[in-house]
Amino acid sequence: MAAGRKTIRFTLNGKPVETEIANHHNAVEVLEAFGLFGARESCAQGLCGCCTLLVDGKAVSGCLYLAAFLDGAVVTSVEHLERDGALSPVQEAFIEEGAFQCGFCTPGFVLMVEQLLDRCAAPSEDEIRHYLSGNLCRCATYPQIIQAVQRAAEKRKASAAA
Amino acid sequence: MKTKDQATRQIGRSIPRREAREKVSGRAEYIHHLRLPGMLYGKIVRSTLAHARLKSIDVSAAAAAPGVAGVITAADVRKIIPDPYYGPIFHDQPILALDKVRHVGESVAVVLAADPHLAEQAAQLVEVEYQELPAVYDEVEAMKAGSAIVHEVLRPAGMFPDFKDLAGRRNTNLHLDFKLRRGDVARAFANAEHVFEHTFHTRQIMHTPLEPIVTLAESNGSSVTLHTASQMVSVVRTEIARLLGWPENRVRVKTAFLGGGFGAKTYIKVEAIAVACALIARRPVKIALTMEEQFYTINKHANTLRLKSAVGRDGRISARECEVWWNGGAYADIGPRLTQKTGFTAAGPYDIDNVHIDSYAVYTNLPPAAGLRGFGVPTLTFAYESHTDMIARELGIDPLEFRRKNLLREGRAQATGTVMRDAATEAVLERLAQRMSWNAPFDRGSGSVRRGRGIAIGFKASISNTTSVAIVNVYADGSCTVYCNTVDMGQGSDTALAQIAAEALGIPVESVKVAHPDTDLTPYDMGTLGSRSTFHMGQAVKLAAEDARDKLLALATALGVPVETTPIADLFRKRYGMQAGNVVGVATFNPKSNQPDHATGLAENITPNWMVGGTGAEIEVDTETGHVRVTRLVNIADCGTAINPQIVESQLSGAAIMQYGCTMSEGIEFDAGQATNASLADYKIPGIRDIPAVFVNEIVAARQESGPYGAKGVGETGTFGVSAAITNAIHDAVGVRITRLPVTPEAVYRALRANSATPLEE
Numbered sequence: 057m058a059a060g061r062k063t064i065r066f067t068l069n070g071k072p073v074e075t076e077i078a079n080h081h082n083a084v085e086v087l088e089a090f091g092l093f094g095a096r097e098s099c100a101q102g103l104c105g106c107c108t109l110l111v112d113g114k115a116v117s118g119c120l121y122l123a124a125f126l127d128g129a130v131v132t133s134v135e136h137l138e139r140d141g142a143l144s145p146v147q148e149a150f151i152e153e154g155a156f157q158c159g160f161c162t163p164g165f166v167l168m169v170e171q172l173l174d175r176c177a178a179p180s181e182d183e184i185r186h187y188l189s190g191n192l193c194r195c196a197t198y199p200q201i202i203q204a205v206q207r208a209a210e211k212r213k214a215s216a217a218a
Numbered sequence: 219m220k221t222k223d224q225a226t227r228q229i230g231r232s233i234p235r236r237e238a239r240e241k242v243s244g245r246a247e248y249i250h251h252l253r254l255p256g257m258l259y260g261k262i263v264r265s266t267l268a269h270a271r272l273k274s275i276d277v278s279a280a281a282a283a284p285g286v287a288g289v290i291t292a293a294d295v296r297k298i299i300p301d302p303y304y305g306p307i308f309h310d311q312p313i314l315a316l317d318k319v320r321h322v323g324e325s326v327a328v329v330l331a332a333d334p335h336l337a338e339q340a341a342q343l344v345e346v347e348y349q350e351l352p353a354v355y356d357e358v359e360a361m362k363a364g365s366a367i368v369h370e371v372l373r374p375a376g377m378f379p380d381f382k383d384l385a386g387r388r389n390t391n392l393h394l395d396f397k398l399r400r401g402d403v404a405r406a407f408a409n410a411e412h413v414f415e416h417t418f419h420t421r422q423i424m425h426t427p428l429e430p431i432v433t434l435a436e437s438n439g440s441s442v443t444l445h446t447a448s449q450m451v452s453v454v455r456t457e458i459a460r461l462l463g464w465p466e467n468r469v470r471v472k473t474a475f476l477g478g479g480f481g482a483k484t485y486i487k488v489e490a491i492a493v494a495c496a497l498i499a500r501r502p503v504k505i506a507l508t509m510e511e512q513f514y515t516i517n518k519h520a521n522t523l524r525l526k527s528a529v530g531r532d533g534r535i536s537a538r539e540c541e542v543w544w545n546g547g548a549y550a551d552i553g554p555r556l557t558q559k560t561g562f563t564a565a566g567p568y569d570i571d572n573v574h575i576d577s578y579a580v581y582t583n584l585p586p587a588a589g590l591r592g593f594g595v596p597t598l599t600f601a602y603e604s605h606t607d608m609i610a611r612e613l614g615i616d617p618l619e620f621r622r623k624n625l626l627r628e629g630r631a632q633a634t635g636t637v638m639r640d641a642a643t644e645a646v647l648e649r650l651a652q653r654m655s656w657n658a659p660f661d662r663g664s665g666s667v668r669r670g671r672g673i674a675i676g677f678k679a680s681i682s683n684t685t686s687v688a689i690v691n692v693y694a695d696g697s698c699t700v701y702c703n704t705v706d707m708g709q710g711s712d713t714a715l716a717q718i719a720a721e722a723l724g725i726p727v728e729s730v731k732v733a734h735p736d737t738d739l740t741p742y743d744m745g746t747l748g749s750r751s752t753f754h755m756g757q758a759v760k761l762a763a764e765d766a767r768d769k770l771l772a773l774a775t776a777l778g779v780p781v782e783t784t785p786i787a788d789l790f791r792k793r794y795g796m797q798a799g800n801v802v803g804v805a806t807f808n809p810k811s812n813q814p815d816h817a818t819g820l821a822e823n824i825t826p827n828w829m830v831g832g833t834g835a836e837i838e839v840d841t842e843t844g845h846v847r848v849t850r851l852v853n854i855a856d857c858g859t860a861i862n863p864q865i866v867e868s869q870l871s872g873a874a875i876m877q878y879g880c881t882m883s884e885g886i887e888f889d890a891g892q893a894t895n896a897s898l899a900d901y902k903i904p905g906i907r908d909i910p911a912v913f914v915n916e917i918v919a920a921r922q923e924s925g926p927y928g929a930k931g932v933g934e935t936g937t938f939g940v941s942a943a944i945t946n947a948i949h950d951a952v953g954v955r956i957t958r959l960p961v962t963p964e965a966v967y968r969a970l971r972a973n974s975a976t977p978l979e980e
Contacts, residue, residue, distance in 0.1 A: 080335060093251040094244020096477075098428045099509045099898040106428055134244035147242040151234050154864045157872060158708030159241030160250075160428045160477030166242055188906045192898070194428050194478050195708045196875030198906040199913055200868055 064127040069136035083109060083118035083126055087133055094134035094163040105191030108164035109133050115171045134163035137170065145211035146170050146204075155204035157195035165191050169205050178209050228721040229927045232864035235713045236732070237475065237706070247474040247734075249447040250429045250506065254436060257502040258287050260495050261337035263327040263344045264514060265319035268355070268583040268891025269366060270348035272315055272326070279343040280329050285336035288499050289344065290328045292316045295494045299461050302494070304486045306453070307381055308393065309373045311549040311586070313461075313490045319348070320368050320548035321585050322891045323514025328495055330503060353583035353891055357545035358522050360391040360580045367391060368548055368581035381554060383816075393546070394554035394579035396561045398819030400633055401572030406537030410528030414609045418525075418601040419958040421885035422545070423518040425590050426903050427707075429477020430512050435492035436502035441468040446489050449479045450745035451703050451735040454489050461490060472736045476707035480876070481589040482516050483707070484747055485552060513896035517886055518590035519553065520545040523564075523601040528572075533615055535624050537572035540564035542598070544579050549586040554579040559681065560594035562819055565633050566602035567643050567677040567830070568624045573633040575819065583891050592678065593748055596877050596937040599676030600959065603942030607672065608955065617673060617946065618656050621647060626677075635820045640930075641828035642856035645918040647675055653852045653914055654834040663951070666842045669849075672946025675832040676938030679825035680931065681748040682811040687741035688758035690719055690766045690803040694794070696729060696786035698766070703735040703743035704755045709933050710865035711751050715759050717861050718926050722763030725786070741804075749931025752861065753827055756926035758807040766803025773801070809924065827922050827930045830856040833874065833939030836912075837947040844967025846948060848878070850912040851940070857932035858922030866932050870915040873936030879904040881941040885960045 060079040065072065068090060075089060084097045084107045095118045098106040102117035109118045110132040111125075137144040146169045149155070156162040165188065172179060172187045179187065184205045193201070240246040277289040292314040295302050302316070303309040315326045327344050331337035352366040359365055372387040384393065407413060433446040442462070448454050451471040459466045476483060488505040495503040507515060521544055528537040542564055546553040561577030610620035627644055631637050650673055651657075663669035689701040700719050706712040712732040720727040733740060743755060770789060774781045777792050790799050809826035836850035853874045860866040883902040887894045895901045915936065921928035945956045954969035971978050 078335075088251075092244070093248075096248075096250060096429070098430065098477075101509075101897060101899055103898045104428060138243050143239065143242065150242045151238040154232075154234065154868055156235075156238075156241055156708075157710070157868060158427075158429070158476060158478045159237070159246050160248065162241050163244040185907045185909075192428065192903060192905055194426050194480070194876070194903060195868075196872040196904060196909075197868055198875065198904075198909045199871055201906065202909075 062124065064124060066126045066128060067130045069132060077123040079124060081123040083121040083123055086123045086126060087118065092133050092135050096160060104161065105164040105168065106161050108167045110167060110171070115168055134167055137166065144170065145215065146173065146208040149204040149208035149211060153200045153204040153207055155197055155200040157197050161191060161193045165193070165201060169208060172205065173209055173212055177213065179205065228717040228727050229859060229861055230863065231717065232862055233713065233727060235710055236716055237712060248429055248477050249432050249434060249445050249474050250477060252434050252445050254434065254502040257434070257504055258330040258332055258499055259334035259337045260328040260330050260492065260503050260505045261334070261341040262325045262505070262511070263329065263341050263346070265315065265322055265324040265326055267319060267348050267350055268322050269320060269351040269353035271318045271351060273347040273349055275327055276345040277327060280340040283336070283340035283343055285331045285333050286329060286340045287332065288330045290314070290330065290495050290498055294498050298497050299494060302461065303373070304457055304461060304490055305375055305550055306485045306552050307375055307554045308550040309375050310369055313494050321583050323585055324548065325491060328491060330495060330499055354391065355582050355584055355888060355891060357520065357543040357580045357582060360582050361578065365391060366583065368583060391581040392578055393550055393581060394557050396558040396577040396819065398562050398573060398575035398633055400635065400820065403537045403539055403572045403574040406572040407528045410536060411531045412529040412613065413526065414529065414612065415526040416605050416608055416957065418523045418604060420521045420597050420600065421959060422520045422584070422587065423590055423880050423884050424513050424886060424901060425480040425482035425516065426512070427478030427480060427482050430507045430509055431483060431487045431515060432506040433488045433492040434502060434504040435496035437496050441470060442493055442497065443470040443472065444489055444493065445472050447476050447483055448473055448489065449476065449483045449705050449707060449747050450485060451705070451737055452742045453485060453745055455737045457486050458489060458493055470736065470738045473705055474734055476705055479707035480591045481747060482512065484588060484745060487515060509898060510896045513886060513893045514585050517585055517587050519587040519594065521597050525601055525605040527605065527609060529609060529613065533613065533620060533623050535568055535570050538565040538570050539574040542577045545582050545584065545587060546579050547582055547584040547586040550579065551586045551588040553587055556589055556594045558814070559679065560598060562634050562814060562824065563595065563677060563679060564598050564602065566606060567626045567675055569626045569630050570633065575633065584888060589747065591873060591876055592934040592937040595676055595678040595934065596880065596941060599674060599938045600941035603674035603676065603939060604945055604957065607942065607946040611949070618651050621675065634814060634824045635822060636824040638828065640922045641677065641830055642918050642920040643675065643677065643830050645920060646830045646832045646854045646856055649916065649918050650832040650834050650852060650854045653854065653916065663838060666840060668839050668841060668951040669836065670947040670949065670951025671834065671836045672943045672950055673832065673834045674939035674942035674946060678829045678934065678938065680753060680827045680829065681750050682825050683808065684744035684750060684754060685806060685808040686743045686754040686758040687806045688755060688762040689741055690759065690762040692766050692770065692786065692801040694787065694790035694797045694799050696725065698723065698730050700730060700732045700759055701740045702732070702755055702759060703740050704751045705735055705746040707746065709869060710862060711746065713865060714752060714861040715755060718756050718759050719763040721927065722760050723767050749829060749933045749935065751931065753922070753925045753930045754807055756929060758805050760926040761805030761807060762803040764803065765805055766801050769801045769803065826924060829931060829935045831935035831938035833943040835943040835947045837944060837951060839948060839951045839966065841952060841970055844963035844970060846961060846966055848910045848944060851910040852914040853936045855917050855932060855935040856920045857917055857935060858920055858925050858930040859928035860917055861927070861929050866917060867915050869932050870936035871913065873934060874915065874940050875904050875909065877937035877940035878908065881944050881959055882961055
């Protein structure tokens with residue numbers, strides 16, 4: 057591959073970073089180079105959601121998102137949700153509802169749920185199903201994921217009221 | 219520390235998974251992530267034909283490509299592994315294709331490069347010349363005279379003693395023919411009031427673990443270490459050691475969490491290729507399959523199943539004849555074991571005096587097949603529970619009543635002659651009837667939306683004879699680690715085994731860690747499969763923890779301190795004068811059962827335990843489109859005691875949804891042996907919108923006396939009844955019978971049109 061290379065600069069989990077990439081690299085490979093493995097390439101077609109990350113606050117499939125497009129962006133991976141040793145309400149809710157089994161798809165679901173609750177504080181079950189239809193869980197922990205979203209919404213509401 | 223008689227405190231608690239925090243924060247360890255210094259990526263060059271002689275492989279262009287560190291073919295492999303064939307039942311699968319290829323996607327060569335993109339690009343440059351041979355794809359065709367022959371001669375592996383007599387058999391694709399002969403079937407059919415016969419078909423299914431199959435191998439010249447996403451680290455060690463001709467202690471196999479397994483990550487998958495490449499290249503080599511490559515690597519058998527039953531005037535089944543063809547693909551893998559072990563349950567959980575079963579493992583020129591969550595039981599249950607329902611409806615007997623009348627109950631002999639013990643068939647069926655409100659009025663829909671309901675019940679014998687060994691190491695601060703080779707692939711074994719050890723030791727579960735498999739440190743286990751771990755490893759861990767506890771009690775007595783009130787840490791401090799030492803408990807669990815008699819398939823004690831699962835479905839059929847929507851799905855299971863009820867429930871619901879996918883949408887399509895839907899874009903696994911609006915997953919009150927604290931496995935039980943419950947419900951709704959999975963809208967619509975005498979053209 058006559059690989060063109062370039063240097064990109066972006067904000068990764070709150071910190072400015074710089075790295076050299078090849079033009080064909082995708083965003084998952086960039087995160088891996090920074091030792092972040094929460095976004096995982098699985099289907100490689102943007103269909104399973106295991107590689108989800110947030111670019112400028114928007115969830116994207118890292119396996120289809122070219123690394124070059126991260127230049128100048130604000131990038132958030134699942135590893136950034138934990139602050140000062142505390143998990144986010146969504147992460148806590150996933151644990152309390154037992155909303156994962158093998159855990160491979162879980163970071164993708166967690167990030168999608170963060171985005172869902174940012175946009176809609178109290179989604180209906182239909183809205184939850186619709187919003188998460190692009191994330192696949194082969195262990196099929198879907199009923200528990202729906203419960204976790206509902207619980208996380210309540211947690212967020214409670215902490216906003218406090 | 220607790221003494222022997224204290225009440226239980228850890229069993230039956232829904233504590234979160236021990237690794238919960240790591241999993242929600244993206245920091246759980248998977249082999250998928252692993253990188254080692256100096257590592258190369260291996261990209262596999264795959265066969266483009268289903269059956270062909272290999273004439274030549276030209277690697278020169280690939281070897282000269284930028285960044286390529288080497289190109290490996292079978293000729294290279296043979297220099298370090300002279301007999302490079304592996305497999306648990308037959309040594310039939312070459313590490314890389316030797317004289318011929320037997321399926322599309324077979325591994326032919328490996329290109330190595332430090333940059334995976336360069337390896338992939340160079341792999342396109344390997345030129346393979348083939349001489350095409352006639353191929354066979356259908357499992358029934360493959361048994362007929364004149365069929366293409368996939369393997370010229372059978373080579374039993376000898377790992378399991380009961381396949382030895384197949385050695386040297388030639389010119390046959392049939393590589394295991396399991397027979398069960400009970401009673402006088404011919405006479406029962408001759409005297410029967412009614413005889414029913416039906417045939418069913420299923421297609422290949424892909425396991426689809428979202429962490430695709432992956433192995434990273436490294437060697438220092440005197441030993442080899444495999445980091446592999448495997449459900450069976452002990453078996454991988456044994457098989458790699460055998461291939462290399464090395465003692466087992468020079469082969470180290472480690473794993474981490476698995477991103478799903480479902481039976482795909484059993485026996486040897488890419489381990490042997492990775493080891494061969496690492497030894498030849500003298501650098502660590504990672505072979506990580508893509509989602510597409512998994513379709514060429516392993517699947518669940520396609521089947522043809524023929525069932526025939528004799529029924530008396532009293533509505534009792536007097537005889538059942540079952541013929542089951544398992545499409546094993548090009549390599550036997552564990553298929554023959556499945557053909558036999560699952561085959562003997564092909565007549566279903568019914569009390570039938572005369573049973574005749576033929577179960578055939580057949581080679582074809584398709585990718586190899588193995589167990590997928592249920593080891594063939596969901597397929598058999600689809601057939602026998604459709605067949606049973608068809609009989610009941612044709613006789614005008616309520617399907618629930620018909621099952622009650624014929625159910626295999628506690629204390630009665632199963633087809634093998636083994637008397638049923640601790641198998642709650644009755645409780646499961648009755649609870650299912652209750653939860654389905656079977657006797658209440660049912661809304662049958664109107665207009666173009668018709669509603670129906672169906673039930674099904676299945677059972678599975680636990681795998682036997684197998685062994686689990688566990689070590690429980692109590693540290694001087696009173697915490698402890700369980701060393702065992704059970705792999706946590708999402709089923710929650712790290713948590714359940716910690717609960718069992720904590721219970722036996724009388725310490726908090728938070729004080730127990732379950733170490734991840736590393737064969738240099740963790741003792742033998744047959745494998746994490748077949749729902750065997752809770753029962754087998756659970757019992758080994760319990761016994762090992764009790765062994766440690768007994769040693770601690772003896773220590774307390776020797777030290778003259780009160781047993782019940784002295785903290786464990788104080789025992790060590792008093793004994794050694796400081797925080798030092800260990801107390802190690804060890805146990806082996808190997809429940810005995812008999813192999814079926816070769817001629818009759820009969821055995822007095824065929825299995826250490828039975829798992830029972832029933833499913834009910836309410837569905838809607840759109841008669842204008844053939845779309846089927848499941849509106850209510852009820853799963854009832856007997857898993858004995860639930861060690862962790864929340865995890866048990868998610869195992870049941872997860873298994874049921876997986877089987878829902880196998881029923882409604884999944885099925886690998888082949889054209890001349892080429893999988894034509896080998897991607898998640900074309901192969902639809904269930905998503906969150908497929909979950910039925912009402913979804914019940916429950917266990918019945920039951921106890922497996924021989925299991926740890928009354929427990930047994932549950933990972934597969936939710937799959938058993940799903941397919942037949944849905945097809946039975948479709949028949950109930952619209953009067954058409956779907957006998958071929960998957961139940962696509964097209965299949966239903968065609969059946970509806972055929973039923974109304976206006977069939978669609980093919």
